Amino acid sequence: MDDQMEEYRKRQREQYQKRQQDGTEQTEAPADEKGNSGQVSAAAAADLVEASVQDAGAASSSAGASAGTGASPPSGSLKLVTWNVDGLDEGQIQLRHTALADWIKTHKPDIVYLQEVVYPTLRILRKHLTSTYDIIIPTNPRPDPSDMESLTRGIPCAYFCAVLLNKQSIQACGAPDSKWYPQSCMMRHLLSIRARPTAASAKDAELLLGTSHLESTAEYKNERVNQLSIVATNMEGWLSDPDTPSVCTVIVGGDLNLRDPEVKAAGVPSHIRDVWELLGKPDSCRYTWDMAANDNLVMQGGGKPRCRFDRLFIGQRPQGSASPPSGRYRWVPQSIEMVGTDRLSSCGRFISDHFGLLVKLELAVPTEGGEGGGSKGQKAKAKAKKGK
Amino acid sequence: MDDQMEEYRKRQREQYQKRQQDGTEQTEAPADEKGNSGQVSAAAAADLVEASVQDAGAASSSAGASAGTGASPPSGSLKLVTWNVDGLDEGQIQLRHTALADWIKTHKPDIVYLQEVVYPTLRILRKHLTSTYDIIIPTNPRPDPSDMESLTRGIPCAYFCAVLLNKQSIQACGAPDSKWYPQSCMMRHLLSIRARPTAASAKDAELLLGTSHLESTAEYKNERVNQLSIVATNMEGWLSDPDTPSVCTVIVGGDLNLRDPEVKAAGVPSHIRDVWELLGKPDSCRYTWDMAANDNLVMQGGGKPRCRFDRLFIGQRPQGSASPPSGRYRWVPQSIEMVGTDRLSSCGRFISDHFGLLVKLELAVPTEGGEGGGSKGQKAKAKAKKGK
DNA sequence: CCGAATGAG
């Protein structure tokens, strides 16, 4: 049972060593090198024979559920979940990831951030979700063998992040972006995509969505802090990018492997907030990786560590006087809960060694003369204080 | 043989635990609480029965050897050695430290920085060197049991730093200062003393001398970086202290346990220089702690690590137009060599697991119209470049 | 008093 630790380490090591050697050999890359915007289509997925075979029935999204039509006042809600789904644990992988797909079909989140996706689990997700979700994975930069820097990171990535967008409620705008942390020895990356809700009442309130799996283990604290700084810098850039004035809110999160002091160390600016903190730090979803509550992974020796590894950061476009129209919108967190906390009856294990975090957001228009709609959670107050 | 490692760890742990408990009990403190300026006199050393019993014959110092008399042009040379003498290793301690005292009597350095002095070895040094050297050890602040912060550092210190000043060539000015790093879990401290050469030709070129043993082991990198920052801040303060305008040069060093990246991390200002680097980074004295060259300590498992743990930093008082007269002097490193590299014939071991660093300095007066004397080493050039 | 790896809580 606890050769999983060994397995984990082994895989990390294998990948690390691999990049030293065969930086040029493309095996099964998470890429698209076909210019299809990094969004996986059935056509691009040559390795995917079962794609679209068994799509879930069309799920009605909750986003825009409260939306009016046409020029009605802006309104809308979104559900976002982030989850490290532990594709590196091969035990009951089929059962666990079928259950994950079922969970997604049942709860119909609008946005799904996944970490530790591997090809076998990607196939499962595609099989069940292709008709209802766009599945976005990182591009895999083609390594240039004469470029050492490229060689150190351009190799096929054995596990990676993914963003799923509910086709009914939200759609990708433009190509996703994959930034590979240059100093990572675990091929960690930041996967991001701009997205627009489909509901007419919310379609002008675009989001910049990003997910990442920051460098793991205490040993790589320094690199993880660097990576978080990169994340924060990207978030700041997106929040002030004049090319995408319609983006009002940036949400980046995932398995960040963070210990609290590291957030300060990274210098995350104060206007970028931790969603769990914004929502009052509920104890019920503090420890997203908790060996006392989840025995998918068992420490040798019987220790029961737990950590708040999975986090979401949110930033709102500044509302300067000269801000674009989207500057008046903001997606505001309303609630947060932990998911995946039940054992699967089929195998007695959990979907992952991490729990997921499910966050509900509502669209708010905090201009004078009344709330634009939906922003009546505890978050509304925090936002009002924060707004200039 | 390699229960030394165990011993080391054990002692460190004991001390750490001790401070949690008996913060108030004074055992054998390195102190003077008698207001004698921290400089150990035979009278203050109640535990020292053999003091002055067997003094070495008066050694003629090299400092001022080249000095003229009276109002002749400033000139002078000084020899400074820094050495972690591993008093925590009790093996052959008497032989090893008698050999250390012999080395000092033979080479007659003007300034000696020692680390890991313990009471038994202090007695040996006193026995052989009291008549020829002033032996300065840290004050031991009396802990106030109601003051938690004091409790964490005010306990008797089992091993400590010392500064020895050759009575013939240099004399302490005022009281020494002991700064205890507040976050140290090893009771580490910075021991400093202002000193004036006795030679008439150099008596206006005072030095601020400091030695320290920074937090050991890779594990305590962060605390060590903090401590180095404190050292650098103190050096800057001394270099600009209007109360001691006669101090022209500050030299602080010892067993700093540094790995190269930590120096940057500590933000040591660029005008504070590493003496070994100033002198061209000679390979012959790079590794002051070298298991390949010194088997006083043997790693279990047979590893042969080596590090440049022992370092000296030097800073010169800025020569602003309004600078005091001493601003025109500077003690300039001329050469550096490693000492203690021979096995003792008596026991086949080395004096310490660390080698010592012996540095020769000469007094320079780099004003326009010719060198003031002595500054013709390779260092003179570096100084000339550095001088404003 | 190294750094990487291992083992136990």
Added chain:
DNA sequence: CCTCATTCG
């Protein structure tokens, strides 16, 4: 994919 302590090269 925890922390500490220990082992091993």
